[in-house]
Structures are given as C-alpha cells and as structure tokens.
Amino acid sequence: MYEATHTRSHEVLRTTPEQHLGHLDSLAGQVSFLQYPSWGAVKAGWKAERLGWFDDSGRQCGAAQVLYRQLPGTRRYFAYLPEGPVVDWADPRLSQMLQPLLEYLRSAGAFAVRMGPPLPYRRWGAEKLKASVGAGRRVGDVLPDLVDPVGATVADRLREAGWQRCGEEGSPGDAQPRYLFEVPLxxxxxxxxxxxxxxxxxxxxxxxxxxxxxxxxxxxxxxxxxxxxxxxxxxxxxxxxxxxxxxxxxxxxxxxxxxxxxxxxxxxxxxxxxxxxxxxxxxxxxxxxxxxxxxxxxxxxxxxxxxxxxxxxxxxxxxxAVYDMRGVPNTLDPQERAFGLMRWKLGTGGQVVETLGEWELPLDGAVNKTLHRAMQTYLTRR
The missing domain is CATH 3.40.630.30 (Gcn5-related N-acetyltransferase (GNAT))
Structure with a gap:
C-alpha cells in the first residue's frame, strides 16, 4: 500500500502480525505488551499496523506497532506507538533510524506521531522514598539511586531532533504512566x-x-x-x-x-x-x-x-525478570489522596522507575501543527 522507506542500510516495511510477534518473541526480553499484536486488536477506534526495520541482508532489527486515530471530518491520522518502538535505543544513529519511520507515517496520512520509548530514566528504591515522605514532597525532589545513561542520552537526542516531551510547555500529558513501580525478580x-x-x-x-x-x-x-x-x-x-x-x-x-x-x-x-x-x-x-x-x-x-x-x-x-505494578503518582505527601497507592506499593520493597515518558512530533508544516492541536483537544475531551 505504501512505499518502503530507507535510511542508509535500513528500510521500514509493513509486517504481518505473525512476523511482528515472531520478532518480539525472538528478543526473549522485556518488550511491553502494548507492542504485541493482540493489544492492537483490543483498541477499538484505533487502526493497528505493524512495521519492521530491515537491514541490507533482509534481517529484521526493529519493530513498531502503530495505532492510528482518524481526526473526525478528515482523512488524516494521529499515529501512536505505545511503549514503542522496539529498536536499539543506544544506537548513536537513532535519528537516522527514526527517519524512515516518520516518512512512512507521513505517507500513511499521519499529521503527528506520539511514541513512548520503553526506557528507564531514573530509579529510586523503596527505602529511600519512604524516608523522604513529607508535606509537598515529590518523587522528583529526591536524589535518585540511579540515572540511566541511555535514557538521558536519548532524551537529549529527541529534543535535538524536534520532539517534545508530553506534559511540557502546556502539551497534554502521557497516555501511559511515566512513573512505574517495579519489583525485581x-x-x-x-x-x-x-x-x-x-x-x-x-x-x-x-x-x-x-x-x-x-x-x-x-x-x-x-x-x-x-x-x-x-x-x-x-x-x-x-x-x-x-x-x-x-x-x-x-x-x-x-x-x-x-x-x-x-x-x-x-x-x-x-x-x-x-x-x-x-x-x-x-x-x-x-x-x-x-x-x-x-x-x-x-x-x-x-x-x-x-x-x-x-x-x-x-x-x-x-x-x-520483573513484576511491573504499573503506575504510581509522583507524590510523597501523605496528605494527598493519591499517596495511598504509592504507600501500598512501596510496601513490596520494589523500585519507582521514572521512564523517559511519551514524546510527540508534528509531521511537517503549520497545517499539520493545526491538525495536531485539534487532535490533542479531541483526545483530551474523550
């Protein structure tokens, strides 16, 4: 339906659900369930498509499940990659890797794209956070136990390439939780x-x-x-x-x-x-x-x-390897209602992980920026 797009030694092609699932299973790692074909089938109102990165030898080296939401009254789409794509985020050629994806999405009628790099950014152990509980306190106020160098580097590269982190500068917040609670197994x-x-x-x-x-x-x-x-x-x-x-x-x-x-x-x-x-x-x-x-x-x-x-x-x-208890609030203030959930999960002795969050990019031009704002308003109202 759409032409393959290239970047030096890689091209992005549509794959079948079976190909996509096979690639994810071959990684034997910690790919989000939101990137599995079954999740695309769950999301009514969104059109799911699977894409893959292939090198010159035809070997698949990346995957993305894209969910498209049509802006009412138009033939244009908002493209969403929940907790994806599945690529080598440590690759210094990251911007080049993403470029053929963006070209493909433009050809598919997308006016903007949101993705959620599945990367940790900062980590805090339960004991440190319990010791930091207090009025007005936030997780982000506490010195983390670990800052992930890949996550920090990817954030810088995305900003340089024009991506905006959701929730910043008045943009809508993340659709998926930015702060997770994990119990290492x-x-x-x-x-x-x-x-x-x-x-x-x-x-x-x-x-x-x-x-x-x-x-x-x-x-x-x-x-x-x-x-x-x-x-x-x-x-x-x-x-x-x-x-x-x-x-x-x-x-x-x-x-x-x-x-x-x-x-x-x-x-x-x-x-x-x-x-x-x-x-x-x-x-x-x-x-x-x-x-x-x-x-x-x-x-x-x-x-x-x-x-x-x-x-x-x-x-x-x-x-x-991990038991993921999903989202927790950013608050460490015991007077806030949301702190009850944080307190309950801290009791398991796990870790709070701040992910890199979700990032958005309008795909060219003032017209697409206008469509992007219209879609943000529509999704917020829903």
Whole structure:
C-alpha cells in the first residue's frame, strides 16, 4: 500500500502480525505488551499496523506497532506507538533510524506521531522514598539511586531532533504512566521477595491466610465479578477508567488467543464471596499487574495483599525478570489522596522507575501543527 522507506542500510516495511510477534518473541526480553499484536486488536477506534526495520541482508532489527486515530471530518491520522518502538535505543544513529519511520507515517496520512520509548530514566528504591515522605514532597525532589545513561542520552537526542516531551510547555500529558513501580525478580528467591516486603505487608499476608482467604486463577466466566468490584473501587477511590465489561472480555479473548495465559484473572475468595480481583499480563520475561479491584467490606482480611503475594509467586515461577505494578503518582505527601497507592506499593520493597515518558512530533508544516492541536483537544475531551 505504501512505499518502503530507507535510511542508509535500513528500510521500514509493513509486517504481518505473525512476523511482528515472531520478532518480539525472538528478543526473549522485556518488550511491553502494548507492542504485541493482540493489544492492537483490543483498541477499538484505533487502526493497528505493524512495521519492521530491515537491514541490507533482509534481517529484521526493529519493530513498531502503530495505532492510528482518524481526526473526525478528515482523512488524516494521529499515529501512536505505545511503549514503542522496539529498536536499539543506544544506537548513536537513532535519528537516522527514526527517519524512515516518520516518512512512512507521513505517507500513511499521519499529521503527528506520539511514541513512548520503553526506557528507564531514573530509579529510586523503596527505602529511600519512604524516608523522604513529607508535606509537598515529590518523587522528583529526591536524589535518585540511579540515572540511566541511555535514557538521558536519548532524551537529549529527541529534543535535538524536534520532539517534545508530553506534559511540557502546556502539551497534554502521557497516555501511559511515566512513573512505574517495579519489583525485581531476577536472581531472587521467594525468601528474598518475602524479606524485601515491609512488616505491614508480611503481617497482612499472614492475616489473610489465617482468615481463610483463598487466592486463585479464574476463567473469563468471572470477569463480571471483577468488573463489579472495579466499579466499586472506582467510586471508593475517586477515579474512573471508563472500561466496560465487554472491553475486558475482549481483552481477555484477544490476549489469550495470541498466547494462552497471556492475561490472567486472579480472585480472592473468602466466605464463599469474591472480595478482590486483579488482572495480570505475561509477555516475555516481564509480568504486569494491570488492574486491581476490591470490595468495600471485609477489608480487614486483606484480600488484595493475599492476591499480590500469589501473583508475585506465579510471576517468579514463570521466570519473569520483573513484576511491573504499573503506575504510581509522583507524590510523597501523605496528605494527598493519591499517596495511598504509592504507600501500598512501596510496601513490596520494589523500585519507582521514572521512564523517559511519551514524546510527540508534528509531521511537517503549520497545517499539520493545526491538525495536531485539534487532535490533542479531541483526545483530551474523550
């Protein structure tokens, strides 16, 4: 449909979902599930396309799943690469690597592109952040334990090439969380994981076991129970995902059709009732705690702590290198409501990771900048 685009020794071509999946699987690493073909099938309202970088010998050396959103009333598209593309970000020829992608997207009718380089930028251990809690404090105020040199270099290169980091200079913020919470699993025993938790977490897990809470993996038949608890959780905690039961059914169907066990539903039973339900996603050597929900009553038996310990143990048994608990707020202020989520995750003894975040680039000209602003307004209103 579109011509291949080139950069010296590389070209960008459309690939099939099977080719794309095969390349991701060959990396045996920590590629985001948002870059898997199944996620493109989940996103209603977006058109998914898979692209690959190929060298002169025909070897694939990069991949990107692009989601296109059409601007109403036009034939132009906003192109989005969630937690992608999957390329060698340390390559000093990064700008040259990205150029054929941008040319391809222009030829496909895209007026702007947003991508999320899957790179860490800064890391903080749980103990340091717990010691830094205070009024008005933010994670960014604390000296990090590690600044990733690749992430810092890539940020500089993107700015030099005209990319703008989302959330800066009045632009819309990231669609995916910039601050993640990760529990490292590689090289650690279950005893290490247990010892890494704080006393409150260990006490709550023991309390749940003593009370008879039973964590288990359930089938899609129990997604209505999960969704009912999610609606309760949204009302209680003051947020709204806006996801229907059918959305989660479709997600479960598509992810598990691609690879059995890619999406798992965990339930915590107590007294014949489901008190908590969490979802976990498995891809490569990474697992994600995606969405959690719990009942308003019998919280004293700590069903969510019991579920997380079961999920951590399962991730460890699967050989995952990282258990990703997804987003956390930037706040360390105990007076802010959002700090409760941060405090809960810190108790696992993991790390807060600031990613490089998402970056946007209008694709040529004042007209496209106008379309870009129109799409930003449209997405914000949605």
């Amino acid at each position: 590689a090289g650690r025993s279950l005893e290490d994981l247990w010892a890494g938790m704080n006393q409150e977490w260990r006490r709550n897990i023991k309390k749940a076991a003593k009370a008879g809470v039973e964590p288990c993996v359930a089938s899609a038949d129990y997604l209505p129970d999960f969704h009912r608890l999610l609606q309760l959780t949204e009302r209680r905690d003051g947020f709204r995902l806006g996801r229907s039961l059918n959305y989660f059914r479709g997600q479960y169907r598509e992810l598990n059709a691609e690879e059995p066990g890619r999406m798992r539903l965990y339930l915590a039973w107590h007294g014949g009732e489901v008190l908590a339900a969490h979802t976990m996603i498995v891809a490569g050597r990474r697992t994600w705690y995606q969405t959690g929900a719990s009942a308003d009553h019998r919280r004293d038996v700590r069903p969510s702590n019991a579920l997380q310990w079961r999920m951590l143990r399962d991730a460890h048994a699967l050989g995952a």
